[in-house]
Amino acid sequence: MKKIKSVNELVKFKEIVLEKIKERQYGGKTTIVVRMGTCGIAAGARDVMMAMIDEMDKRNISGVIITQAGCAGICDHEPMLEVIKPGNPQVIYGDLDEEKVRRIVVDHVINGQVVEDWVLGQKAS
Amino acid sequence: MRCYRAHVLVCAGSACVTLGCHPVKEAILEGIKRHRLEEEIKVVETGCMGFCEQGPLIVVYPEGVMYCRVQAEDAAVIVSEHLLKGRVVERLLYRDTDTNKPIPFMKDQPSLSKQIKVAMRNAGFINPEDIEEYIANEGYFALAKVLSGMSPEAVINEIKDSGLRGRGGAGFLTGSKWEFTNKAQGAQKYVVCNGDEGVPGVFMDRSILEGDPHSVIEAMAIAGYAIGADQGYVYVRAEYPLAVEKLRHAINQAREYGFLGYNILGTGFSFELNIRVGAGAFVCGEETALLASIEGRRGTPKPRPPFPANKGLWGAPTLINNVETLASIPPIILKGSDWYASMGTEKSKGTKVFALTGRIKRPGLIEVPMGMPLREIIYDIGGGVLNNKKLKAVLAGGPVGGFIPADYLDVSMDYESVAELGTLIGSGSLSVIDEDTCVVDLVKFFMEFSCEESCGKCTPCREGLKRMLEILTRVTEGKGQERDIEDLERLSDFIKNTALCGLGQAAPSPVLSMLRYFRPEFEAHIRDKHCPASVCAALLDSPCQSA
Amino acid sequence: MEAATTKCRCGLEAELEKVLAAHEGKKEDLIEVLYWVQKNYGYVPKEVQVVISEKMKVPLSTVYDVITFYHLFSLKPKGKYEISVCNGTACHLRGAPFILKSFEKELGIKPQDTTGDNMFSLGLIRCLGACAVAPNISINSEPHGRMEPELVTKIVKALKEKSKLADCIE
Numbered sequence A: 001m002k003k004i005k006s007v008n009e010l011v012k013f014k015e016i017v018l019e020k021i022k023e024r025q026y027g028g029k030t031t032i033v034v035r036m037g038t039c040g041i042a043a044g045a046r047d048v049m050m051a052m053i054d055e056m057d058k059r060n061i062s063g064v065i066i067t068q069a070g071c072a073g074i075c076d077h078e079p080m081l082e083v084i085k086p087g088n089p090q091v092i093y094g095d096l097d098e099e100k101v102r103r104i105v106v107d108h109v110i111n112g113q114v115v116e117d118w119v120l121g122q123k124a125s
Numbered sequence B: 001m002r003c004y005r006a007h008v009l010v011c012a013g014s015a016c017v018t019l020g021c022h023p024v025k026e027a028i029l030e031g032i033k034r035h036r037l038e039e040e041i042k043v044v045e046t047g048c049m050g051f052c053e054q055g056p057l058i059v060v061y062p063e064g065v066m067y068c069r070v071q072a073e074d075a076a077v078i079v080s081e082h083l084l085k086g087r088v089v090e091r092l093l094y095r096d097t098d099t100n101k102p103i104p105f106m107k108d109q110p111s112l113s114k115q116i117k118v119a120m121r122n123a124g125f126i127n128p129e130d131i132e133e134y135i136a137n138e139g140y141f142a143l144a145k146v147l148s149g150m151s152p153e154a155v156i157n158e159i160k161d162s163g164l165r166g167r168g169g170a171g172f173l174t175g176s177k178w179e180f181t182n183k184a185q186g187a188q189k190y191v192v193c194n195g196d197e198g199v200p201g202v203f204m205d206r207s208i209l210e211g212d213p214h215s216v217i218e219a220m221a222i223a224g225y226a227i228g229a230d231q232g233y234v235y236v237r238a239e240y241p242l243a244v245e246k247l248r249h250a251i252n253q254a255r256e257y258g259f260l261g262y263n264i265l266g267t268g269f270s271f272e273l274n275i276r277v278g279a280g281a282f283v284c285g286e287e288t289a290l291l292a293s294i295e296g297r298r299g300t301p302k303p304r305p306p307f308p309a310n311k312g313l314w315g316a317p318t319l320i321n322n323v324e325t326l327a328s329i330p331p332i333i334l335k336g337s338d339w340y341a342s343m344g345t346e347k348s349k350g351t352k353v354f355a356l357t358g359r360i361k362r363p364g365l366i367e368v369p370m371g372m373p374l375r376e377i378i379y380d381i382g383g384g385v386l387n388n389k390k391l392k393a394v395l396a397g398g399p400v401g402g403f404i405p406a407d408y409l410d411v412s413m414d415y416e417s418v419a420e421l422g423t424l425i426g427s428g429s430l431s432v433i434d435e436d437t438c439v440v441d442l443v444k445f446f447m448e449f450s451c452e453e454s455c456g457k458c459t460p461c462r463e464g465l466k467r468m469l470e471i472l473t474r475v476t477e478g479k480g481q482e483r484d485i486e487d488l489e490r491l492s493d494f495i496k497n498t499a500l501c502g503l504g505q506a507a508p509s510p511v512l513s514m515l516r517y518f519r520p521e522f523e524a525h526i527r528d529k530h531c532p533a534s535v536c537a538a539l540l541d542s543p544c545q546s547a
Numbered sequence C: 001m002e003a004a005t006t007k008c009r010c011g012l013e014a015e016l017e018k019v020l021a022a023h024e025g026k027k028e029d030l031i032e033v034l035y036w037v038q039k040n041y042g043y044v045p046k047e048v049q050v051v052i053s054e055k056m057k058v059p060l061s062t063v064y065d066v067i068t069f070y071h072l073f074s075l076k077p078k079g080k081y082e083i084s085v086c087n088g089t090a091c092h093l094r095g096a097p098f099i100l101k102s103f104e105k106e107l108g109i110k111p112q113d114t115t116g117d118n119m120f121s122l123g124l125i126r127c128l129g130a131c132a133v134a135p136n137i138s139i140n141s142e143p144h145g146r147m148e149p150e151l152v153t154k155i156v157k158a159l160k161e162k163s164k165l166a167d168c169i170e
């Protein structure tokens, strides 16, 4: 680490390091819930999760919470995930793979376009 | 920067270390490895979260689920259930003391509901060993603000307007102290942080030094700018090795990132910081004794004036502030004095950290606006008395403080109201005692403490306290005499008025407080040779009665 | 757990020289130097006091003065396991006196004493800062919370076993 030499540098540096703790701040943020029950994991939820983290990293997205939940009871559509954007209905996607999840990140999480093809259902939140 | 989907925060404050949090952390890391989750989950050690009684504590983010009393054996299920499958492990959740219902989220903890964290804003939330997490929480922004556009006078005025008073015990206006030191003549000046925390039963300074050392470093640099000092010392007591370690690490990091040293943030201001470790002596918390100890001498106090603001360390003007006082500075600079002054009462502004201990259901550290009724602190935040016993009194100010009896529980916790009851806010120690505690025995215990800690320099304190202890001992052994009450009062009065330093002046307080509120209990010891609480062994009617 | 060394002092003299050299000319570092000695020797022996006095140019009486003033330094060697019972307010209210009594009984010594075999020293300490999990003790500076008198026998026994084991390995 090189020294921070001015107030401007400090302000810029803070934006970068904010990433480090953003997972610990609540409220008003997009949340992605990956279903990680035994069935989900067996169906490849782990790869889906990794692909998603990778894509978020690559695109330098901040302010999104990635979390996980157990089996939703619709196991034959695993791997599944939900995207919850504040003020929007909760969108549930199913039958995912790595390719699909990368597109969800770009279309839905970044651009706000629901990827209708893989939607299992929507819930008012 | 890598993005993790979950953070596991392991509290590594002293209480949790004492209860074995390190093996728990190791076990969690091992579980994470076993399930190959290293890329997704980050484990972070934090400072004290304030729920010490429930330790070892773990909080899993982003949900903010808090697990209590976690043992190494529990790590495997936390990993396989929560971290892997997203299922909360119910058996390890905190349970409400009354309804026994589990409370999964940290933010819903009943004890947190009435708290406002200023001095403790980061403790338990960030990794104290990572300066970047501190910066991410606006760390060093207050220093930047001060250095890039405020004059020292403007800084001092901001602190003055906030109404912040010293949290080390005396409650002196911090802004005024800064002003005196600023005006004092001297080519070399010093800033000293008092981290001696010698009063047994309080641990907020430890918690801040361990959990958020950078807030103290930042505040000291701000103070240095305000008074015109380029050097500082942090004095930490020897009983706090973990705090010393975290602080040392933090100072090195601050230097590396350019917040300490030469020409900070390119503004031309320079500031250096050193650590001094104490060696176990309560009186070293007194400011003149503390300075003697920093100079490598025996820590005996000196008469004031001259005050350290004029003649302190090596004769140079020196500003001494307590850890908690300093930790409150950066938020005041950033959010403004109005914000801080909007909390608290007219004369006691802002928030204060209290350490709840003794016979209470939820012991720990809490931070509340000053002026909160004691009842709310004890019952709403602390959960009430252990085993639902009857509250007898709350002891404020530790061994040199006094009692607040159950009848006065609605007292507003500010400097003035508490002083009216004959005790003091002091450093914020609140020990709950119940009907099973004998006040005479307790006061004797405090007197032993004061005798032992008396530095011996002045006679009233050295000899007078010993006489008082003799009388108290005699009374607890059933050999008390009628005139003992009068003698105690006379001695107290004398010592209070003639002792050299705050230790001697305050040491008789518990005795006076006992005589004010619990005189019948004391008289029972003398006249009836009876200990109403059945504690003093020599005064028990028969062995079986107290069994 | 690192045991307070009282037996072997090989190499310590040389290290002391180094420590003293690092603090040369800085009288104000006296406490720091003593801290190092206490930690490494387990106490501050007379001959070390003399060396410190000479090298740091501080009168021997001052060295003695400082040692006896601060609780942390001792003039007597401590046992291999230094057990300190916290007797701060919080621990006192939660039963520290009973813990102390159990240790006194189990070890057969009073506070500030060391057992005949130099295995255990018993001491009192004022507040470790872990008051919320009172009563607390510390064993060679390592804190342990939520103590109970019933645990005392077990702790002492475990330490004895451990020491035996260590001796075997040596």
Ligand SMILES: Cc1cc2nc3c(=O)[nH]c(=O)nc-3n(C[C@H](O)[C@H](O)[C@H](O)COP(=O)(O)O)c2cc1C
Pocket (backbone or CB within 6 Å): B165, B166, B167, B168, B169, B170, B171, B172, B174, B194, B195, B196, B197, B198, B199, B282, B283, B284, B285, B286, B287, B288, B320, B321, B322, B323, B325, B326, B501, B502, B503
């Ligand atoms: C016997 C005695 C012990 C003290 N111990 C402490 C202590 O442990 N920590 C502390 O901050 N102040 C302690 N003080 C108060 C200090 O002398 C001093 O007032 C304080 O550090 C000033 O900082 P503040 O204005 O920020 O409170 C003690 C005072 C006396 C008389």
Ligand code: FES
Pocket (backbone or CB within 6 Å): B200, B201, B202, C086, C087, C088, C089, C090, C091, C092, C126, C127, C128, C129, C130, C131, C134, C135, C136
């Ligand atoms: S009183 Fe024992 S740890 Fe504080």
